[in-house]
Amino acid sequence: MLTHPRSGATFQWKDLLKSGDRIFIGSNAAVPSALVDDLITHRGELRDIEATHILTLEDHWARREYDDLFKVNSLFIGGDNVRQAIAEGRADYTPSFLSEVPRLFSDRILPLDAALVMVTPPDEFGYCSLGVSVDVVSAAVKNARHVVALVNPNMPRTNGHSFIHIDQISAWMDSDKPIPELAPPQLDQVTEQIGQYVSLLIEDGATLQLGIGKIPDAVLRYLGNHKDLGLHSEMISDGVIDLIRKGVINNRRKTFHKGKTIATFCMGTRDLYDFVDGNPHVEFYPAEHVNSPVKIARNDNMVSINSAIEVDLTGQVVADSIGYKFYSGIGGQVDFIRGAALSKGGKPIIALPSTTKDGKISKIVAQVTEGGGVVTSRGHVHYVVTEYGIASLRGKSIRERALELIRIAHPRFRRELLNEVRKYYWVPEYQEQMPTPVPELGPVEMKKYTFDGIEYTLRPLHPADERKLQEFFYTHNKETLMMRYNHHVTHMSREKSCSLVSVDQEKDLALCFTDQEEGEVIQGVGRYYYIEANNSCEVAFVIKESRRGKGIASTLLKEMEQVARMRGIDKMIAAVRRDNKPMLAVFENRGFVSKPGDDMGEVYLELDLKSKGSEREL
Secondary structure, eight states: OEEOTTTOOEEOHHHHOOTTOEEEEOOBTTOOHHHHHHHHHTOTTOOOEEEEESOBSOOGGGSGGGTTTEEEEESSOOSHHHHHHHHTTSSEEOOOBGGGHHHHHHTTSSOOSEEEEEEOOOOTTSEEEOTTBOTTHHHHHHHOSEEEEEEOTTSOOOEESOEEEGGGOSEEEEOOOOOOOOOOOOOOHHHHHHHHHHHHTOOTTOEEEEOSSHHHHHHHHTOTTOOSBEEEEEEEOTHHHHHHHTTSBOOTTOSSSTTOEEEEEEOSOHHHHHHHTTOTTEEEOOHHHHTOHHHHTTSTTEEEEEOOSEEETTOOEEOSEETTEEOSOOBTHHHHHHHHHHSTTOEEEEEOOSBOTTSOSBSEESSOOTTOOEEEOTTTOSEEEETTEEEEOTTOOHHHHHHHHHHHSOHHHHHHHHHHHHTTTSSOTTOOOOOOOOGGGOTTSOEEEEETTEEEEEEEOOGGGHHHHHHHHTTOOHHHHHHHHSSOOOOOOHHHHHHHHOOOTTTSEEEEEEEOBTBSEEEEEEEEEEEGGGTEEEEEEEEOGGGTTSSHHHHHHHHHHHHHHHTTOOEEEEEEETTOHHHHHHHHHTTOEEEOOSOTTEEEEEEESSOGGGOOOO
């Protein structure tokens, strides 16, 4: 029964609505299903009510049997009933950034006759909390002609800008139905691998935004050893609870809303709802605040993690449709991708499996599928992550982007993608070698090292490193060029650089050390060439002059030796100019011994990998 909050007077739905009106239905886990059921039961002569909403955990009103009462206009497609209704033409989808949905209500682009929402019981001052879903509900209650509330004692009382006074409520009814829950997703090996890669992009002190689904939960699982993380996120889920309790997420280094976890809604289990209930460290704000790119950017080192349906080889992100079939919505992806891009030290990340679940279709595509909607432009994204690695797109040309994205595509589709992209002249004919992995470096094929207070990444050279290797070459002085190449090399052409980064890593090996002080810059390169005739490999390396004497060369040699041992190679050899004392010392410290050679100007060095006595600390 609908009653007035103060007088107790009773209402019928016809007292609040007329046929053809537009209503808003509360969001996510705060969907007021009992109110909708009451409206269905006591509809009387009401017809053609437009029901607008974002994602809701229940959506039975979109079934065909209620078509004469409701015409759904979804601002974010979530449930199966809504998705089917849109596919059948019985419902509409209106794309909008979540940060801009409130203005659709306030500017009366979508004027609301009533907002149906779920709230907590009022406190002694008459204030109810919007609980687990403030998002666009806050704007709806401010702009609707009538607010009809479902008062539920099971709704958590959340802090922040989450309150509505009973004088703002036209009518309400009681319900103690449990809040809808969202079980934690079951993680598979692919998702775990993606989570591990993404965690490598997150530095101590970063502030995080996490989207919906398995990948954000997988990322959280790999953050246990991080320090001083913050949260400024559209959504939070069960995955944050342990990290907050352990102090990994403490918000101390945030530069906006310092000391607080900020969200606009949460979805999860009852444990999560109990965790946010009255928690002074977690605050909920409206979407126009939390999702504002300008406000997001006020957090330094903002990391935004979202997913996609497919990504093309230029970096365009399709996220709301599968071809012509609308599947979800824009939501907050662009809000946070843009906010993170504007943030000092920010990282906008798109993370997705390399293929569909059955493995038959690549999600890294040469062209966007016909009918697919580009939600996030090619200019927005800095990183794309699959289970095969991290593609860095910021500042990359179309050709470089294509090579980076092909590298993280499923191996079964890489050749096809390279051939397809060649039709558009993004990749020259001299680029032939497909990216190959170096699994001996570990499951993420990269390692972190710190030398002289600077953090470096050890990783394989990639085909897209062509320009970086050119830049590395042109930093060398004449002495370095003479010591490394034994003659004065004056230039490094694109073709030559391409040949040096296009390595069959399953046979030969090419590793590099990079840092991020001024973008990603190569500071050292080490490689070996496999000699099949005697199961040996010839090794060489070069380090930027300004980074020598810090341990980079020794570490490169150690890592290459470890890979060679794991591959069953019998020995490593090297030829070093006799006057190159520093390089000779690096080899000798790793146990290489001098052997007679034909060239008096060079020292021939050899390391027997079969002898246990030759092993150093690896």
